[in-house]
Amino acid sequence: MAYHRVETKEQSMRNFYTLIEQIGEGTFGKVFRAVNKATGQEYAIKSIDKQTLSQDEINSMHLEVEIISQVDHPNIVRAYEFFDEPKTLHVVMEIMLGGEVFERIVEKDHYSEQEAAWTIRPVIDAIKYCHDMGIVHRDIKPENLLYSSFDMDGIVKVTDFGLARFYDDDLMTTACGTPSYVAPEILEGRGYGLEVDYWSIGVIVYTMLCGFLPFNEDTNEALFEVIKTGQYEFTSPYWDNISENAKDLIRRCLKVNPKERCTAQQMMNHPWIVGTNNPQINMPDVANKIREYNARRKFKKYGNTAIASNRLMSIIISKRNQG
Structure with missing residues (x-):
């Protein structure tokens, strides 16, 4: 190189x-x-x-x-x-001409839980590789998951390492990330490690299966308060037909305590990611909700734009001072 x-x-x-x-x-x-x-x-x-x-x-x-x-x-x-x-x-x-993951989902003739699992599996494998090398990405989100081409054999790849860091067991303290996908320990101002990437993967999987975010508020400040509680719902009727295996994986990723989160290796071994018994029923309503999500995020930038340390920390400190 x-x-x-x-x-x-x-x-x-x-x-x-x-x-x-x-x-x-x-x-x-x-x-x-x-x-x-x-x-x-x-x-x-x-x-x-x-x-x-x-x-x-x-x-x-x-x-x-x-x-x-x-x-x-x-x-x-x-x-x-x-x-x-x-x-x-x-x-x-390398040029990636196949578009973002969520853009490709809405173009599929058939979109099922099995498709969702197949899509996110290589992403988890890539993050496991990074973590094995001592690299934490810190900005995993749909916009950073791109397809190599529009061909049927186009593969999904992780990009944008602008917030990535080497990690050697010393907890990081820099407040950064994309608001909708940022882990609660970053917002709490606590030291954090590789587990922030597992949280982001959990948010993505949740969104892939219903078409909306688990944590969603009108301002960053309100959004951060909800994320710190870790409270979300599998809202009916959108989640009524989603498998328990999928919900189990999400629960394991979206733990407020980072030490309780599913690791990348554990995700790779999880029944839903392995995918031997995942439902293959078409989910057109989910694809339509993702289409709506894609349209909203073009205008609602606060939840999808990476915020580097100074700006994100100023929001966190301002909220603490108010409380």
């Missing part, structure tokens, strides 16, 4: 790649579809304007580069080379 510290115009990323269009936006930069001028091969290039970042954010950006340069898993988006220019860092990555 090549790292280019750019010191002349001839070394610039634009001498090697042509940017075609913007296709996304990550925690610290915009993502473009690009073509290698020499080979014609398509890539995604994440371009990060270093001038708009604080020193802490620049450090986070370099840590992201360090992390993604070390991971190698079939269900994690690959990075190929880096161009570190005076004002911008460009990360050349």
Whole structure:
């Protein structure tokens, strides 16, 4: 994997790649579809304007580069080379043209619990791989789960390691994450570990099976208070026909006490993830609810945008002072 510290115009990323269009936006930069001028091969290039970042954010950006340069898993988006220019860092990555997981679900002719389990299983395997390497993602959400292509054999991959960190058993304290998916221990200001990723997976599985979030309020402040209680419901009639195995997995993930949560290895061995007896009945109502969810999140940004340490901590501190 090549790292280019750019010191002349001839070394610039634009001498090697042509940017075609913007296709996304990550925690610290915009993502473009690009073509290698020499080979014609398509890539995604994440371009990060270093001038708009604080020193802490620049450090986070370099840590992201360090992390993604070390991971190698079939269900994690690959990075190929880096161009570190005076004002911008460009990360050349595998291009993912198949859309987000929740966008693909609503396009399926048949969507069942079995489909949901098959979809989330490789994500859990990728997170287990990261945790085995001592990496915690800290921003697992549907927008960061992308398909490689629209083909039937397109595979889902985890992307955006902008908030990821190496973890060596020393509890982390930085308050960060995406509000709808953030674990309660982060909001409590307690030290936390790998278990924050297990909570996020639980939120995703819940949403995949009913089309709405387990914790949902009109403001971040109200949302955080509900998350800290860990109180949610399997609301009738939406959950009436969902299997007990699915509900059991969600319960095991959405434990307020992180030490009681299901680990990635335990998830991989869970009957619902193994999927030998999962219902294969079509769930068109769930697909329709997910379609509604997709439409709402385009406008309701507070619950789906990653919040780095300073902004999230200010919300938490403000709420504590009020109480």
